[in-house]
Amino acid sequence: MRGLITAGVLWALLLVMGTADAQTSRRQRNKLEQSQIALTAAIRWGDFEAAWQMxxxxxxxxxxxxxxxLSRYEQVQISGYRDLSSQLEADDTVTRNIELRVINKHTMAERTLRYQEHWRWDAENKGWWLVTGLPDLWNGQ
Known part of the structure; x- marks a missing residue:
């Protein structure tokens, strides 16, 4: 009988730990979504200084x-920012593939480019950081 009670207590403990872990993951996913929405909005509206803070x-x-x-970013208008895909990597970072539509304000020429965002969870600050910097809209030129 004692073994049955112990097994029941252990089972309940594992269930609670699993629920807590799922809650943590859900909170992390929600924070990631909030961070990605904020970054998308900042870039989409041309607020690259706010995007830089992420x-x-x-x-x-x-x-x-x-x-x-920073002044180079002022020469463009982002006309589209589309999330193509996201995936959790083995090192607990998240990769998001993005398609950007960029308009040169001087020539009014629009072009499309793709880039990858890599996000990492900061357990100490309980938030996500973009670890790849701002998108390179000029292909290194």
Missing amino acids: VDPAYRQAHPLSDVE
């Missing part, structure tokens, strides 16, 4: 955004 602080420190680079 980039991982370690990346920002290693790759500071100069005034010249």
